[in-house]
Amino acid sequence: METGAPTTAKPSSLRWKILRQALLRKPTDEQSAIGVKRITRKTTQGFNLIPSNLVEDHPTNLTDATACYTIPIDSAPKLYLTQRVVDRAELSDFEICNQYNIDNTGLVCQWPSEEALAYFCLRNADMFRSKSVIELGAGYGLAGLVIAAVTEASEVVISDGNPQVVDYIQRNIDANSKAFGGTRVKSMMLHWNQNEKSNISSTFDLIVASDCTFFKEFHNGLAQIVKFLLEKVRPAEAIFFSPKRGDSLDKFLEKIKESNLCFSITENYDTEIWKRHNQLMNGDGSWPSYEKDHCYPLLVRIAL
Ligand SMILES: C[S@@+](CC[C@H](N)C(=O)[O-])C[C@H]1O[C@@H](n2cnc3c(N)ncnc32)[C@H](O)[C@@H]1O
Numbered sequence: 001m002e003t004g005a006p007t008t009a010k011p012s013s014l015r016w017k018i019l020r021q022a023l024l025r026k027p028t029d030e031q032s033a034i035g036v037k038r039i040t041r042k043t044t045q046g047f048n049l050i051p052s053n054l055v056e057d058h059p060t061n062l063t064d065a066t067a068c069y070t071i072p073i074d075s076a077p078k079l080y081l082t083q084r085v086v087d088r089a090e091l092s093d094f095e096i097c098n099q100y101n102i103d104n105t106g107l108v109c110q111w112p113s114e115e116a117l118a119y120f121c122l123r124n125a126d127m128f129r130s131k132s133v134i135e136l137g138a139g140y141g142l143a144g145l146v147i148a149a150v151t152e153a154s155e156v157v158i159s160d161g162n163p164q165v166v167d168y169i170q171r172n173i174d175a176n177s178k179a180f181g182g183t184r185v186k187s188m189m190l191h192w193n194q195n196e197k198s199n200i201s202s203t204f205d206l207i208v209a210s211d212c213t214f215f216k217e218f219h220n221g222l223a224q225i226v227k228f229l230l231e232k233v234r235p236a237e238a239i240f241f242s243p244k245r246g247d248s249l250d251k252f253l254e255k256i257k258e259s260n261l262c263f264s265i266t267e268n269y270d271t272e273i274w275k276r277h278n279q280l281m282n283g284d285g286s287w288p289s290y291e292k293d294h295c296y297p298l299l300v301r302i303a304l
Pocket residue numbers: 006102103104105106107109110111112113114136137138139140160161162165190191192193209210211212215218221
């Protein structure tokens with residue numbers, strides 16, 4: 001995908017497009033080495049709220065690289081997240097996508113909304129104190145890891161429906177286990193459409209998610225999972241960060257309404273994120289394709 005945001009094309013056609021690109025492209029050794037330096041587009045296209053730098057600790061593994069995130073709070077631990085380097089899609093990725101009826105957007109990169117969600121959580125750490133939290137569709141799991149590292153949440157479960165993504169989440173949990181203090185942290189394979197809801201035995205006070213509302217085929221399943229989790233604990237709340245992205249957020253919110261859930265949308269929810277947004281709108285050059293509808297995450301709060 002070339003733009004800074006997922007498109008609304010059908011997941012199956014997107015998968016074939018990416019697969020075709022992956023198969024046609026044969027990186028030379030030199031290109032592979034350069035690839036290690038480019039984990040995701042986030043390094044050049046994002047809000048730059050949580051500074052990160054590459055840690056080159058995979059000299060024999062050209063598929064992955066690790067970035068070190070410096071949480072902008074005094075005495076906060078650094079976090080290490082292993083991610084795919086750009087352009088290293090593999091045939092097995094698409095076999096797994098087909099087998100599990102899921103896309104590979106979680107492997108493509110860490111999307112900018114995830115950083116905004118992570119930043120919002122660290123700036124609002126009080127709301128997580130002693131709470132049990134689940135992140136849905138977490139990708140590499142930055143927000144869940146930040147919540148575990150800087151808030152006093154009792155438990156953080158970082159979930160995704162793509163088993164390969166869940167492997168990365170578990171690796172990232174293991175790599176940062178010393179940063180979590182007394183907070184219990186787990187990964188979970190949770191597909192919004194396929195999981196028997198009765199398999200979710202835990203209860204959660206807070207549900208967080210970023211950039212999970214553009215898959216129209218999963219809107220209903222996602223709304224049902226949110227409803228199921230909210231009904232288990234009262235009061236509970238879901239915090240979604242999502243760009244509007246055409247009509248995709250509105251369509252998801254229609255499903256939320258049909259599920260008899262309430263929601264509110266806030267555009268300006270953090271002074272720093274709003275400042276970065278305005279700088280990007282004024283063309284500061286750090287994210288050339290930036291435009292509000294596809295890139296700026298709105299804060300959506302959902303409750304019973
Ligand atoms: C656009 S990515 C966002 C990832 C991460 N939150 C971020 O912003 O970087 C969407 C994530 O949702 C996951 N996902 C997509 N469809 C899903 C489904 N039906 N059930 C569970 N997870 C799903 C993908 O595997 C992917 O990790």
